[in-house]
Amino acid sequence: MRPNIKGSTILVTGGAGFIGSHLVDRLIADGARQVIIVDNMFVGNEMNLQDALSKGAVLYKDDIEIASTLDYLFSKYQFDIVFNCATKALNYSFVNPKNAFDTNVTGVLNLLEHQRCGHFKTLVHFSTSEVYGTAVYEPMDENHPINPTTTYAAGKAAADLAVRSYAQMFGLDCFIVRPFNNYGPRQNFKGYLAGVIPITIYKILKGQKPEIHGTGLQSRDFIYVYDTIDAIVKLYPLMKKADSVNISTDGQVSIKDLIQQISSLMGYKGEVLHKEARGADVETHNASNQKVKKLILYRLTPFEVGLRQTLDWYKENIE
């Protein structure tokens, strides 16, 4: 029997990051007995957990690639559920390709070994749409071929296979959620690891010119982070062992349109810089969300609404 979120002791890896910190808030709101976070603070930010820490969550600033980190946590707490959100952003794979791969693979293998030893019951593993690569057919459903184009995505794909094989070999209760591009409050806006929405907002707020890499015709399926979290907690009791599910919207936005939309919301009429295309940039990410829609009452915030709220958050939180 899969433990309920309510009343459980839960570990969230990478929980000081963007999606993980929203998940932590939701788990607390849904009545988790205790939420423990482990994050090596690579981009994690304690500010993201301000509310959660005030409500009794505990943050360990430590690394899940180091097996003894998890040995310590599993000896100290009796976890029921683990949500594995820890990763290093895609752009990092262009700087340190090996470690981008390693983080995604070693972290989950360390967790799976603890699960195999009976140290917790259920693993919810975060995959990414990046594992599909550029679409072979559209919309991309969960059976789309895995064709990663970066070591980040290759590591995520290998992690998915590890989760599935451990589930098959040892009957472990683990499943995979596969979000498409998320946006919303708390997404990292600093430096080369920042996503396109926060970096564009940041640049305009700071009086800098926003940038488009390549033609700008490459498109993404942008989902509001609160919708992703809502879907994951609703999916939690329903997912079969070893199964995976896309979490995406019904539409796509090209990067060019996105920059235009952000510029117009922010009243920016200046120049947009055109930069060289990034190597291995995926052209299109047109997802099928039929499966998630069949499983749960799926909530999707209109893009303009989510974008406006996100913008308000950055205005308040970037000095």
Ligand SMILES: NC(=O)c1ccc[n+]([C@@H]2O[C@H](COP(=O)([O-])OP(=O)(O)OC[C@H]3O[C@@H](n4cnc5c(N)ncnc54)[C@H](O)[C@@H]3O)[C@@H](O)[C@H]2O)c1
């Ligand atoms: N943001 C998106 O658009 C998106 C899309 C699809 C999938 N995902 C997946 O969702 C999950 C969360 O992504 P996010 O956007 O919140 O990323 P994020 O970078 O904001 O959060 C990841 C966290 O993991 C931490 N971390 C990195 N290496 C670690 C390690 N070795 N040990 C412990 N902590 C470590 C980082 O410090 C960071 O706080 C990831 O698995 C990611 O692949 C994200």
